[in-house]
Amino acid sequence: GAGVSQSPSNKVTEKGKDVELRCDPISGHTALYWYRQRLGQGLEFLIYFQGNSAPDKSGLPSDRFSAERTGESVSTLTIQRTQQEDSAVYLCASRFRDRSSYEQYFGPGTRLTVT
Amino acid sequence: RKEVEQDPGPFNVPEGATVAFNCTYSNSASQSFFWYRQDCRKEPKLLMSVYSSGNEDGRFTAQLNRASQYISLLIRDSKLSDSATYLCVVNWAGNEKLTFGTGTRLTIIP
Numbered sequence: 001g002a003g004v005s006q007s008p009s010n011k012v013t014e015k016g017k018d019v020e021l022r023c024d025p026i027s028g029h030t031a032l033y034w035y036r037q038r039l040g041q042g043l044e045f046l047i048y049f050q051g052n053s054a055p056d057k058s059g060l061p062s063d064r065f066s067a068e069r070t071g072e073s074v075s076t077l078t079i080q081r082t083q084q085e086d087s088a089v090y091l092c093a094s095r096f097r098d099r100s101s102y103e104q105y106f107g108p109g110t111r112l113t114v115t
Numbered sequence: 116r117k118e119v120e121q122d123p124g125p126f127n128v129p130e131g132a133t134v135a136f137n138c139t140y141s142n143s144a145s146q147s148f149f150w151y152r153q154d155c156r157k158e159p160k161l162l163m164s165v166y167s168s169g170n171e172d173g174r175f176t177a178q179l180n181r182a183s184q185y186i187s188l189l190i191r192d193s194k195l196s197d198s199a200t201y202l203c204v205v206n207w208a209g210n211e212k213l214t215f216g217t218g219t220r221l222t223i224i225p
Contacts, residue, residue: 042215042218043159048212091159102149104213106159107158
């Protein structure tokens with residue numbers, strides 16, 4: 001079946017512009033996660049959705065970052081007034097939230113470059 | 116101290132050799148443990164979960180030591196296709212997010 005998809009795959013933007021990153025999770029997966037991976041570093045958790053609600057936003061680095069999810073499906077991560085330190089790969093993951101497995105399935109990521 | 120620490124490597128290992136990685140975690144409330152694999156410029160993919168009694172999947176063996184708060188991964192008879200970055204991943208009890216180590220880079224040399 002189809003995996004997690006993300007768009008765009010690459011995004012180059014000028015400092016100060018807003019960007020929107022999209023994630024389509026695996027159909028039926030109720031939990032959705034956003035992570036960020038800076039060059040040479042590990043993944044940093046940003047936000048978690050259960051359905052359309054976000055019970056954990058603790059990883060969002062500033063109020064320039066926001067995310068929403070609609071229809072218990074697609075999620076959008078928005079970064080306003082982008083800064084150079086926002087350059088990273090933004091990864092989305094999803095999972096079917098049952099007790100038997102915490103495995104998260106990742107999309108290919110969006111590579112964001114802020115110039 | 117980082118929540119999950121790994122030796123970044125790189126580990127350069129001849130084909131057919133055995134290689135082992137360790138990972139330590141700081142939160143004793145950690146509940147679930149995993150090894151993910153990440154190929155260059157690709158997304159992470161689950162390699163195996165790590166169970167308290169230790170577990171094996173083909174050439175891969177994972178061990179967990181809760182008392183010392185470390186996890187290990189052993190790869191036997193290494194293949195060229197094993198070249199990747201191996202990520203140690205921990206989930207805390209009652210918390211949805213995964214906490215990742217920075218990864219250990221492995222290169223298998225022909």
